[in-house]
Amino acid sequence: MHLNPYGEDAVNLAADLANRRPATAGELADRCRAAGLVLESPVTREDLDRLHAVLDEWEKVVDASGEHERAELVNRMLAASAAYPRMTDHAGGGWHLHYRDHGQPLGSVLFSLFSVGTALHLAGRGMHRLRRCAVTECDLIFADTSRTGRQRYCSPRCANRDAVRRHRAGRGR
Ligand SMILES: [Zn+2]
Ligand SMILES: [Zn+2]
Helix, strand or coil: CCCCCCCHHHHHHHHHHHHCCCCCHHHHHHHHHHCCCCCCCCCCHHHHHHHHHHHHHHHHHHCCCCHHHHHHHHHHHHHHHCCCCEEECCCCCCCEEECCCCCCCHHHHHHHHHHHHHHHHHHHHCCCCEEECCCCCCCCEEECCCCCCCCCCCCHHHHHHHHHHHHHHHHCC
């Protein structure tokens, strides 16, 4: 996975894994591969445990109460996960930047990927563009990559659900 300038793929993968956490190392490997990640070594139980710890931290960023708290939490993740950037062509798919040391296990790769990707997304697109769905019972996390930056729902389905509900509430008055 190449980090595009807005970190979109990385932040979307973090949201996907947080919303439906993988139960096994095999599932984690499959879903990372499907997202375009090149796996350099076999995925282990430790990677899965590490992922859960990373997602717990990452969800605090999602639920931060303001942009300063959010930035502080991202900075903490960056400090603990990222190394100086370096150029690599490890997958033969073109030169790109890694913000981590070579030869890291997947759990650490994801930690660095989510930290840097989230920082790029928030700094590039707007500090408010990471949230949970406005439908209370849904609660799914999404990164708002819309043009206007005013996305409130995880999906069109949830947007419709809420529109129907508001319509009914209006009629009941
Ligand atoms: Zn790479
Ligand atoms: Zn939703």
